[in-house]
Structure formats: structure tokens, C-alpha cells
Amino acid sequence: MAATLQPASFPFCAVIAPVAGNNMAVLQQMEGPIDPAELVEILQRTMEEQGSAFGTTVRGREEEHMRARIKEEERIKARAKEQEKLRADRQLREEQDAAYFVALQRDQEKENLRNARAQKSIEASNQTNYQNPGQMHREKQLGKPRQSSSVGEAQYKETTTHGKDTQILIRFPGGERREHNFSCIDKILSIYRYIDSLGLPGIANYRLISSFPRRLYSFDQMGMTLKDAGLHPRASLFVELL
Template identity: 35%
Template structure:
């Protein structure tokens, strides 16, 4: 059963509204859907900013307020070591104000000195604590609602209690598709991945991360997107100098980022960067309707102020890579020297073994050659004996050569070496008889050959050897060539 008391307590903890009756009415109006109630409350009733409470007058008198925040860390030396964590927020400062007399301090000065002013001022401490608390509360709330079965999706299906990488990327893809459907393709190049992956991308590219939280129900959203965010100058500057990420506050990750960044007014944009010790520095907030010229001015200022930090981070990363490459080269040189010594020792042993093997192999080969020669001589003698016996058998099978006459065929046989042999056959003798005649001669070393007539060319293959010379058209005389068949 749904515990309305827990939902009421969670809603009070997130929104800061102490009146339980008012909270109950808001939750009931949204069907006790906690995320929808919190999102609607933050969109229609801006919560107090984490900046100085006296700045509320600025919210009511201006269409937007630009808040500059920085990390609690004293340096950004660990730019590449950040992972998912909370946001660090500090006192906000309008662009028109100067932090001290004289020329405004640079971005690096704010990073180094701002923690001391936060330590000495209670508002800064409260802002940092509340910012971290909201981030943690968002994760705990999502996990708790998932365990209780309350965190059902807007479409009626159950959603995961914690946003996985694939779910975050899916939300990002859906946001980009919906944004292009409503405002066209001329917009900042929003990455189609989750916030932490986008932050990782910006860190690797040594760029700032531009965050846009989209409130589709806010009346100023269409004008802001069409006139400011999608203007050519703003889009070009963002695509060149920033990594851009966008999220719909109606989606899970966009809702969480809205709470973490304390988005009290919409349209809402922010510029963040990775800080050291797994923290994220909030550098700039842009809340409310703003012209493209004002937005470009703010983005240019933030980019200029952060340039020294990014350049330093890039140089540090290159130095680390160079040092790592140097260590790898030194290690490789040491390993190469060690391997060379080991290779020389192995080579000495292998050379000794090789000489021993060669001596044994030489003796073995000598014996094998002697045996091969003896075997070849024996086989040659056997082949010669077989051929001689065959020639004798073929000559005997031919019988006596007939005398010339009308029924006698004169056959001339030409061998590949140019030698010629001639014999008479009865015209009823078969072509096989001619083959037997060739076999009886000591003119051909190959056993595979064919008898061929030249004009017309006819190859007398084994299929037609049973034909008589007369039937084969070789009577009364014929000239045949011996063609050796390749084996």
C-alpha cells in the first residue's frame, strides 16, 4: 500500500515547504506522483536560490540572473580524475558587480580564493551543504521509490530505480529528437548520451559543458529556443567552444539535474566543468528569458575566464602523457637491454646446440644420401629391366612385318627428339598395334604419350585404339606424331 506520509515527507524535504496541508494539496492535485508534483512546483513556484537571499529582488526585477559558482577545491590539477559526484555551489554574483575594488579578478583567482569567503560566510556553507544534500537526496529518493514500487514511468510501465547508462542515453536521444521536431535542426550539438558521459566527453576535449534543462510547459520556452538558444551566433559559439548536453525536466535524468542545479526559473542554462576530488564546478547559471546577444556575452566571458584553467589542464595532461610515455620508453629500453642479454645467452646455447645438431644431421644426411643413391640405382636398374622386358613383349606381340601389298598400311612415326621410325601393318591391324610398335622401340622414355595425326589433327586416345587402321582412315599410309602427355 502506498505510504502517503513518506511521500509527504520527501516532498517537504525537496521543496522546503513546511506547511503539511499545502504539500498534501499539491501532491493530491498531481495524483500523489512525487516527481511530477516536485517538477510542477519548481516550475510554477521558483524555490529560493542557493545564492544570497537578498538577491531575490534581482529575480523579480530582471528577466534573468547570471550566477557564477566555482568548486570548493583550491585547484583543478586533477581535471582528468573526476567521476560522478555532487555539485559544489557558492554565493552567486551578478555580472555587473565586482568582487573587489579595482579591476575584476580573473577566473583562476575565484577558484583559489572563493573557498575562503565561503568558509567565513554562513550562506556559502549552507549553499554547499544544501546543494550536496539535494544531489544525494535525489539518488536516495529515486532508489527508495523504486524499492517501494512508486517510481512508475509516465507511460504506465515500470522504470528502473536508478538511471542506467542505456536509459540516460535513451533519454538524451529522445530529447534531441523532440527538440529537432519542435525547433528544427539548427541548434547546439547536444550529445546523445547521459550527463556524466557528456561531462566525461567535455573533460577529454578540455572544454566546458553547457547544460540546457528544457521545460516544455513553460511559456517562455518556445521564444527562448527559437530566438536565443537556436540563433546562429549562439549555436556556432557553443558548437565551437563547448560540449552541449540537454535534458527534459519531465525525464528522469533531466529532473534530477534540475534538482541538483537548483533550477528555480526557466528557461534554464548552466555551464559546468569537472573539478578535482570527484566534484563538479558550477561556473554559470542563466535563468529566465534572455536575448541572444546577452547570452553570447555571458558565454564568451565564461569561456575567457575558464581558458587559463582549461589550458593548464591540457598542458598538465600532455605533461602526464609525456611523462608516462617517457617512463614507458625507459621501461621498454630496460626490458630491451634485459632481453638482449637473455637473447645473447640463449644464442650462445642455441649455437652450441646447433653445432651439435648440425654434426648429427650431417652424419644422418650422409647416410641417407648413400642409401638414396643405392636405392635410386636399384630402382633405375629395375625400371630399365621392366622396360626392356616390356619392349621385348611388345615386339613379340607384333609378329613379323608384312610385305608390301594392297592390304598393307605403311605407318611413319615421328618422335619428339626428331627421330623417325617406319613399319608396315596389315590394314586390319588396330591402332593399338601401332602403340605396341612404339613401345617396342627404345626411342621414348615416357610411358604416357598419344599418337596424333596432323592433317586433319586426330588424337588416337585409348577409346579408339580398337579401330583398325583402315577404319581409322590411316590406310594405305599414315604419318603419326608422338606427343608426350604431362603427368
């Protein structure tokens, strides 16, 4: 400040007031020794004469503070309005999602009911007319009609009395297992015929698969003997439904 005012001597006293543009105005300045009472009188007189400058400054600051407060209030109101809009949009989305989920759940329940009815109809049809196209085709290859479960299985026990040198373990999808002895010269078709003779529910169209090594025994292999098919003297086959 001293560098700006450049007093000629000290002590130095000055009364300044801010003006527009971040500038300042020198209202009064005193240099050199001065009596304290006189200094107070000079300062009081300066305040009386130049009070408008200080008043303008105070009013300007008050107006500036007022504008800042109004601006802050407007900002708070705008933010509150934006938050309210976000809450309304979020609530609308939640309501729409809930309605969609309810509709989707109803559609799924209807679909499940239709599937259950269709499955019951299929099971009833299979129970009434168990003989399926796959069995008919295999029986045609055998040249004789399908027999009942007890009669068919008994016949297999009789026809395989001789030459029981190939043991076949048959595993079904439901976990049930059946073991039967065949002759090594029996054909793959004999295994299919044995399975059909059991009359197990749900065993309709299927194919036989060995695990180790994995190999498929279907229509093309039905004429092979068990020995040629690599199932002698013992093998495990899995019934895979089609």
C-alpha cells in the first residue's frame, strides 16, 4: 500500500474506499506526527463528508450478497425439481417393471399349464397304445409281433439258455438296471428285442450307447453279432431316449 500511495514522510495515515473495477479511492491522507485527538477529529470528519462512498460500497456488497443468495435459492429449487422428476421417473419405471413381471408370470403359468396338460395327454396316449413306431420297426426286422412283458422276458430266458457267454448290463434313464446274458453270436437286434419285451413305461424310441469307449449301436448296427460289436464277454450299455 505504501508503494502505491508513495508517502513523502512517516508516520503516514490514509483513509481509502473501494470503487468499481476493483480499484480504490483515497479519501484522506496524513503524513508526519499528529496529535491523537486531532487524528480522531480528522477521521470523524472524513467519515461525515465521505460517508456516501462507504454507503455505496456497503449497499453494493449487500446487493451482491442478495444476488448471490437469490442465485443459490434458484439453484436449490432447480436441483429439487430435478430430483423430484428423477424420483417420479424411477417410480414410473418400477411400476412398469412390476406390471410387466406380473404379466410375464401369468403367461408363464399359462404356458406351464398347457405343457402339463399336453404331457398328461401324451402319457395317457402312450399308456393306452404303448407299441411305438421304433418297436414296430424292430419287430418287423425280427419277423414276429411284440409279445407281453412277462411272456417276452420268459421267452428270452428260454431262448438264451444255451451259450450264455456274453453278459450285458443295461442302464435306463430312470436309474433302473437290468442284466441279461446273451450268446456271443446273438445280434444287437436281440438286445433291442429284449428291452422291448420288458414293457417299461416311457421307453419308446431310443438307442443304445456304450460308455468306454463311447459307441452308438442303432439301426445300422442291428445286424452285427455281440462279438463283432466288441460287447463280448461283458459290456454295459445305456438306453438314450430320442
